[in-house]
Amino acid sequence: MKLAFQLAYKNLIGAGLRTWLNVGVLAFSFIIIIFYNGLIDGWNDQAKHDSIAWEFGEGKLMHSDYDPFDPFTILDGHGVLENDQLNDLTPILLRQASIYPEGRMLSVALKGIDANQTILELPTAALKNSTAEIPAIIGRNMADAANLKTGDNILLRWRDKGGTFDAAKVTIVDVFETNVPTVDAGQVWIPIKKMWEMTGLENHATFFIANEKYQPSNILDWKYQNQEMLLSDLNEIIAMKKVSGSIMYLLLLAIALLAIFDTQVLSVFRRQKEIGTYISLGMTRSQVVGLFTVEGSMYSFFAMILGSIVGVPLFAYLAKTGIGMPAASRDMGIPLAERIFPVFSIQLIVGTILLVVIAATIVSFLPARKISKMNPVLALKGKLQ
Amino acid sequence: MKYLSIILIISLSWMSFNLEAQKIPDALDIIEKVDANMISKTSIVESKMVIQGRRKSRTVVSKGYSEGDKKSFTEYLAPARERGTKMLKLDDKLWIYSPSTDRTIQLSGHMLRQSVMGSDLSYEDMMEDRELTDIYDAKVTGQDTLDGRKMWVLELNAKVDDVSYAKRKMWVDQERFVPLKEDLFAKSGELLKRIKMSDFEKMDDRWYPKKMNFKDMLKSGKGTDFIVVKMEFDPEIPAYIFSKASLKK
Numbered sequence: 001m002k003l004a005f006q007l008a009y010k011n012l013i014g015a016g017l018r019t020w021l022n023v024g025v026l027a028f029s030f031i032i033i034i035f036y037n038g039l040i041d042g043w044n045d046q047a048k049h050d051s052i053a054w055e056f057g058e059g060k061l062m063h064s065d066y067d068p069f070d071p072f073t074i075l076d077g078h079g080v081l082e083n084d085q086l087n088d089l090t091p092i093l094l095r096q097a098s099i100y101p102e103g104r105m106l107s108v109a110l111k112g113i114d115a116n117q118t119i120l121e122l123p124t125a126a127l128k129n130s131t132a133e134i135p136a137i138i139g140r141n142m143a144d145a146a147n148l149k150t151g152d153n154i155l156l157r158w159r160d161k162g163g164t165f166d167a168a169k170v171t172i173v174d175v176f177e178t179n180v181p182t183v184d185a186g187q188v189w190i191p192i193k194k195m196w197e198m199t200g201l202e203n204h205a206t207f208f209i210a211n212e213k214y215q216p217s218n219i220l221d222w223k224y225q226n227q228e229m230l231l232s233d234l235n236e237i238i239a240m241k242k243v244s245g246s247i248m249y250l251l252l253l254a255i256a257l258l259a260i261f262d263t264q265v266l267s268v269f270r271r272q273k274e275i276g277t278y279i280s281l282g283m284t285r286s287q288v289v290g291l292f293t294v295e296g297s298m299y300s301f302f303a304m305i306l307g308s309i310v311g312v313p314l315f316a317y318l319a320k321t322g323i324g325m326p327a328a329s330r331d332m333g334i335p336l337a338e339r340i341f342p343v344f345s346i347q348l349i350v351g352t353i354l355l356v357v358i359a360a361t362i363v364s365f366l367p368a369r370k371i372s373k374m375n376p377v378l379a380l381k382g383k384l385q
Numbered sequence: 386m387k388y389l390s391i392i393l394i395i396s397l398s399w400m401s402f403n404l405e406a407q408k409i410p411d412a413l414d415i416i417e418k419v420d421a422n423m424i425s426k427t428s429i430v431e432s433k434m435v436i437q438g439r440r441k442s443r444t445v446v447s448k449g450y451s452e453g454d455k456k457s458f459t460e461y462l463a464p465a466r467e468r469g470t471k472m473l474k475l476d477d478k479l480w481i482y483s484p485s486t487d488r489t490i491q492l493s494g495h496m497l498r499q500s501v502m503g504s505d506l507s508y509e510d511m512m513e514d515r516e517l518t519d520i521y522d523a524k525v526t527g528q529d530t531l532d533g534r535k536m537w538v539l540e541l542n543a544k545v546d547d548v549s550y551a552k553r554k555m556w557v558d559q560e561r562f563v564p565l566k567e568d569l570f571a572k573s574g575e576l577l578k579r580i581k582m583s584d585f586e587k588m589d590d591r592w593y594p595k596k597m598n599f600k601d602m603l604k605s606g607k608g609t610d611f612i613v614v615k616m617e618f619d620p621e622i623p624a625y626i627f628s629k630a631s632l633k634k
Contacts, residue, residue: 072493098603100603100604102605103604103605103606104604104605105601105603105604155575155603157571157575157577157603159549160572161546162545162546162547162548163547163548163549164543164546164547164548164549164550164551164571164572165549165550165551165571165572165577166551166571166572166573166575167571167573167575167577167603168573168575
């Protein structure tokens, strides 16, 4: 086997440019696979972390009539919990409302939240500390859409529990930066106590955010969703992205493997005398097949070395500085940070190495199988078979 | 003599105040007379709704049938995009038929709060069919002059919880008993909507505004004009018009 490696190494180095072209394409595929998956994993980590920190907490206890994907359920999807059921939960009441920036009407989701909460990273302390009649906090996206800034007063129109219109000025006391659009876009956050007063829905909540101490139990008219359930949509999006991205890099890998395959076919065809010589010197056919297969798979080892020389500093740099995401892609409605820091895990690197090595070995072996059917005498004479 | 003059002046003032008070009619009487002008047993109206946007306006033409204030049927005739859309209201239910999808949907809950064809009117505004006197306490608060005509100013305060507007203010022509202006207020007193009626015409034996402007006062813009092109009072309307089957015809 050692001999096979030595011979394969000498043959590949001897082939010069042809070897390095194959190795270059394979190394490029290797880098792209690791980069793309690292980017998706980085996004996954960031999106999950931010979603938990800003939106989900440890889980959500939702009123059974409320469906987050159906705005028509907002009207009736709320209720009251008993005092002893409120431990470790932060109430959020959701109503539809309109604001009127610069004479335009903008429909918003008005959310009342306990100003003393500490589960979510929403800066609710600003609501607590404000002396404004109706203090409100909004996200950067919302502030940009409505052209609002801290200190602005804006007219808010809402309906009370009976459906009667009411309107008053709210004061923007803070504009927060978040990567989670579901707590930002089209939303205005006010203290829940004020909202109870405004709507007449005393102690009502649409859903509760649980902290880590919360013990879920069956409560009539309420359903509990843990972190895993809440993150399932995000997981599906990421899984889908991985699959769609894999098409691109598998194509690239296929091109590289095709190049190795062609090289192997050409080698077997042009090196018949060499094959005949090996067999006449005492090597079995399978040893010769092994030699050619090792030669083919050695491309992947060279690609790994070349890929590491280029990739390691590049990935180290990207993992440190992150990759900037275009502003437009942050309006897609999914948590996406301004910069994503790719995560290059051991599993990812080992997995990619195995994928490339095994794939290169298989495509090297397929043309080399022909050797086992060769007539060594004809091969030695260099006659076409 | 001096005291006698004072007593005389006070007495005369008191008498004139009483006479003035006697002249002010009861708010309920005014509303009844307004209803007599504005509401008929049945009606067929061809109208244009001019929705004035920020840059351009668009006109929606429709033909509406109504029976009392519980039943109404509207068919949209123009523009091409809305042509064939039909709307049926029976009591507190509202259905809309869309020819592009060939589907009829019933609007409920929040859907009723959406704007009608992008106008300043919501479906809910069109759905309100309770008598004003059933949901509001009305009183005459004074007199005013609008467009050179003398008006009674009425204030209506909600007496039930489930009304859209907590307070309304209405200017009613003292002679013709038609409203010229109506302001709709939020609970906080903020003016939300203004309805202005104009181009009054005597049709049959009643005065009726041929143009109404609905304006969301919180938004900039000129609001939505509702212009009556042709109006028939108390015509015979076949019963099938107010059935769900007529939506797909």
